[in-house]
Each structure stands twice: as structure tokens, then as C-alpha cells.
């Protein structure tokens with residue numbers, strides 16, 4: 001029934017992609033024809049009466065994507081008035097002065113930043129710059145931030161663009177410990193670490209030998225040493241395969257391109273090791289016992305076109321045996337590539353045929369799978385099928401049995417492969433045995449029970465594993481629930497990142513806001529509580545109880561080696577053409593009323609904010625010199641620039657700090 005309905009009605013899910021590459025939709029094979037052939041055989045779920053409705057929703061969603069002729073302001077085509085939420089809804093709206101109960105950490109997509117939200121209200125509280133400059137705080141302007149971001153020999157930033165997708169925090173004993181959060185930059189294969197005491201990025205590492213670094217996940221404990229019950233590694237999956245080294249050889253021999261899986265040290269942020277693999281990486285997951293990491297693979301084909309990349313019926317979830325990889329590195333069984341000194345072990349299929357010594361194992365998964373997510377009961381990894389309407393449940397104990405030579409076929413670790421709906425992408429959990437998977441094409445979240453799915457897969461056709469479905473608006477990608485990726489999943493709030501908002505907000509020209517929706521998952525039925533627009537383009541996010549964090553709101557002078565600890569240290573010192581200007585700020589004045597430099601000087605201004613009152617931030621801008629940054633209470637920041645134009649420049653405080661904020665200025669006098 002399901003399969004039939006889909007086969008008849010659903011246009012290609014690739015309409016979007018195909019349109020972008022200028023191909024005719026008509027020539028595209030129907031999604032249903034290609035991928036849904038088995039669908040009718042595994043009829044299993046509740047909610048079949050919704051069949052026609054689901055089709056309508058999916059069609060409407062796709063039509064919207066394709067630029068259908070809905071009038072602005074017309075009712076949503078899905079007509080999916082959210083179910084009323086009489087009790088739960090109240091809690092979403094914070095009264096003035098009321099604090100949220102959760103932090104949400106959102107990636108900003110190709111905006112390149114990280115955002116901090118309060119939940120359940122959905123209010124955006126902060127943006128944490130990491131990979132790209134930020135005008136508010138002067139990220140990419142100050143010497144301190146430039147050092148973290150990385151500069152060319154001429155002192156200019158190496159990169160000014162970034163594309164953040166996935167963000168995950170550090171663990172202790174299977175739950176968040178509030179130390180760090182990491183985020184990826186897909187464009188330039190960089191990983192950034194954010195300190196959760198100050199909510200600032202403190203390190204960025206560029207991964208060697210890879211392109212398209214996408215999935216990221218910290219480990220949850222050491223695979224060998226039980227005393228290390230917290231995160232010490234972060235795993236990074238590279239999506240694109242490239243010639244190795246990528247220096248101009250093998251340019252048009254894609255069969256020689258390779259991708260790698262990388263391990264970064266959580267403290268030093270140095271790359272510890274990499275694994276050369278067959279196929280590609282996408283998302284990343286780690287086991288609670290620290291022994292396994294995995295990435296889903298959508299391109300086992302090694303294709304360079306999307307047709308090639310979807311030619312195989314099954315791709316894979318690739319497992320890494322962390323302890324064995326580190327033994328191999330220790331034993332010197334590695335290579336290096338190009339200028340990189342990072343040890344690279346061989347994780348290709350051919351080199352890992354004997355399970356008992358294998359570093360890697362490839363579990364087959366249909367077809368171009370997307371997210372891979374670890375269940376909070378610590379037992380399973382779940383891969384969403386994307387081009388297959390299925391989720392695949394892989395039992396980790398059985399994967400370890402295979403590595404130990406106790407189980408002959410690795411694919412026997414697949415304990416369920418069940419249909420959930422069209423275009424499954426990512427999965428979250430409520431800690432009560434249920435999984436919540438986004439269905440991109442159906443514009444839904446489906447709630448399904450993992451143990452029931454396993455029973456169904458084992459042959460119990462009465463096992464009803466689909467528990468509930470809810471329409472979301474529209475085309476959801478990521479999903480996450482409060483503490484979903486920890487053993488403390490609390491099953492309260494689920495947030496869904498909808499890739500298309502279409503008609504949900506006032507039109508603001510061609511670029512639509514993204515739509516983040518919040519769902520109450522505390523009951524049997526999911527209840528849509530709220531939605532809010534987000535500037536493009538959030539991908540992944542995590543939701544953390546507020547009591548996990550103790551943010552510091554005032555720095556210590558000792559945090560900065562160059563701090564100007566006393567206003568008396570203020571002044572100008574010259575060393576040839578290099579001039580250092582030391583200054584402090586205390587509302588409503590800078591310690592220097594003016595300072596003189598000469599045309600052509602290389603000027604370094606070091607500014608310490610000696611105000612130690614919470615929330616008393618000052619700014620420092622210099623007209624015509626491209627300088628603007630802030631100093632938070634007891635923070636020190638510095639900038640270096642060439643004073644190349646004689647004249648008077650009023651340096652002023654940009655951050656409202658005092659009744660005399662406008663008067664808070666100093667003169668930079670540049671002598672000819």
C-alpha cells in the first residue's frame with residue numbers, strides 16, 4: 001500500500017538538486033521507482049489512514065521547493081494546523097525576566113558561526129564566532145582572534161569563509177560535562193573548539209589530507225583506560241575524496257582519490273592520526289564504551305557524479321576500532337602524505353579482511369544513508385536511509401563480536417532495517433526506547449520504537465514500531481532532543497531544523513528564513529509547541545540542561561599575558577617604526593585622552609578593560625583604519641595596523657556602557 005502510493009504519486013526527490021544543475025525533471029527516474037520497490041512488503045505501521053495525507057504533504061513540500069505558484073499569505077498547502085497544545089504551550093513563552101531551562105547550541109551553516117539559544121523559548125542569546133570574522137566582537141580583527149583563526153605570512157586572515165554543520169560537546173560518564181563544544185568547517189576542513197566557561201573559540205585546527213570535513217563527534221571515554229571516563233578525542237569524517245597528496249597529480253583519475261577519517265586530540269587539538277578508507281565519510285557517531293567510532297558512507301561507489309554516487313543498492317556504516325588503530329600507530333604501521341606528519345593507517349577493505357586484526361569494518365546500509373546516531377541506551381547506532389525509506393539499527397555488541405572473531409558476518413550486527421517514511425535523515429531519542437527520525441520528503445518527524453522495530457525485523461509482523469508522526473514545516477534535516485545524545489536523555493523537548501520555511505513568515509525577499517520548530521515529546525503524541533525563524537543556515541544542534549554550565553561573566557586579568565593591569569602602565573612606546581600603545585578602559589573613559597603616532601608606523605594597541613562589573617563591556621573603534629573590537633570585563637585585546645593617513649581620528653567606544661558612552665573617546669593623532 002505504502003509503496004504503491006509513493007510509486008504513483010511522488011516526483012523525484014532530487015527535483016531540487018536537478019533543478020540546480022539545470023536538468024529536466026522529466027528525465028529523472030522517480031524516487032519511488034528506484035528506491036521503493038520493496039516498500040509494500042514490509043507494511044507495518046500505525047497511521048496508515050494518513051496515507052493520502054502524507055502524499056499530499058510531500059507533494060506540497062516538493063512543489064514549494066520547486067517554486068510553485070502559491071500566493072504569499074495563502075494557507076500552507078499541507079493545511080496542517082498544528083495540534084493544539086493547551087498545557088505544554090504555556091511553558092514555551094517565557095515571561096519577562098524568566099530564564100530558559102535549556103541551552104541550545106546551533107551551528108550557523110555557511111554563516112560560519114555557532115549560535116546559542118535559550119530553550120524552550122527559542123530566543124537567540126549569543127553568536128560565537130569561530131571560522132569567520134565577526135564585526136560585533138572584533139573576531140578576525142584583534143591579534144588574539146587572528147592567531148586562533150590563522151593568518152598568512154602577511155598577517156591577513158588565511159580564510160574569511162566557513163561552513164559549520166555539526167556541533168557536539170564534551171562528555172564525562174556518558175553525559176555532558178560542560179567543558180568544550182566542537183564544530184566543523186566543511187569548506188576548509190577545520191575543527192574549532194569552544195570553551196564553555198567563556199563561550200569563546202580558543203583553538204582551530206585545519207585537518208591535513210582531507211576535503212569536505214563534515215561529521216564530527218567526541219569520544220565518550222577511553223577505549224582502554226577505565227580511569228579516562230571523559231572525552232579525550234574528537235573524530236572527524238571527510239566527505240570528499242581527493243588525490244593524495246592533493247598536489248596536482250592524479251587529477252583526473254578519480255579511482256585513485258581517497259577520503260580519510262581523522263582523530264583530533266581534545267586537549268591539544270592536534271591531529272593524532274588518520275585512517276585511509278574506501279568510500280567516503282559523512283556523519284560521525286561514537287560508542288559509550290569508547291571502543292567504536294563510525295561514519296555513514298553514501299559514496300562507497302567512489303563516484304564523482306551524483307548518478308555514480310547512487311548507483312549501488314547499499315552503501316555502508318564504517319566502524320573504526322579505536323584501540324587497534326592506536327596500537328597500529330604505536331607499532332609504526334602507518335604512512336604519511338605530502339607535508340603532513342600525521343600518521344595514516346590503512347583502513348581500506350582489502351587491508352582489513354581478517355576481523356581479528358581489522359582496524360575497520362564496513363556494515364552494509366541502504367542506500368546513500370545520512371545521519372548515524374548512537375542510542376542513549378548505549379546499544380545501537382542508527383543509520384537513516386535517505387534514499388531508502390528505512391532506518392538501519394546496528395547492535396554495537398555484535399560489531400565488537402565480529403572484531404573479536406566471534407561473529408562470522410559483520411552484517412549480522414544489523415538487528416533491524418525498517419521502513420519509517422520518505423527521506424529519513426537524522427534521528428534523536430527520548431531515553432524511553434523511542435527514536436525520532438526526520439523525513440525530509442514527507443516533511444514529518446516519525447516516532448518509532450527501537451525494540452519493536454527489532455522484533456518486527458526478526459519476524460514478528462505484529463510488532464508496531466511506528467508510534468506517531470507529526471508534520472513539520474518544511475523538509476526537516478537535523479533533529480535533536482534534550483540530552484538525546486547522552487545517557488541522560490530526558491525526553492522533553494525535540495527541536496527540528498526545517499530547511500524550508502516557505503510561507504511561515506513574512507516574506508523578506510528571495511531569501512527565506514529557516515524554520516526551527518520545537519516539539520513536546522513528553523507524551524505519547526508529539527505536540528508542536530512553537531517555531532522561530534533562524535538566519536541561514538542552521539544544521540545540527542544539541543540541547544543541554546542549563547545546570548550543566550557555569551559560564552564566567554568576568555575574566556581574570558591573569559587570563560591575558562599582555563594585560564595592562566594598571567592605568568599607570570598606559571602610554572606609547574616606540575621601537576623604530578613599531579609603536580605600542582597601552583591603554584585601559586573604565587567607564588566612561590579610556591586611560592589615554594590622546595596618543596600620537598607617525599604616518600607609516602605599525603601601531604599595536606593593547607586595551608585592557610579594568611571594569612570588573614558583569615555586563616560592562618566597552619568597544620574600541622578607529623575610523624578609517626578598519627578597527628573595531630570589544631573588551632569584556634577584565635578582558636585584554638590588541639590590534640595591529642599601519643597608521644598610513646595623517647590626521648585626527650577619534651577612537652570611540654562602540655558598546656553602550658555608561659551615560660557618558662558617547663563621550664568615551666580618545667584621539668589618535670597621526671603626524672605627517
Ligand code: RUQ
Nearest residue numbers: 165477478539540
Ligand atoms: S548534514 S541535514 Cu551537514 Cu548535518 Cu544532515
Ligand code: CUA
Nearest residue numbers: 653655657661
Ligand atoms: Cu565604553 Cu561605551
Ligand code: CA
Nearest residue numbers: 298299309310
Ligand atoms: Ca551510494
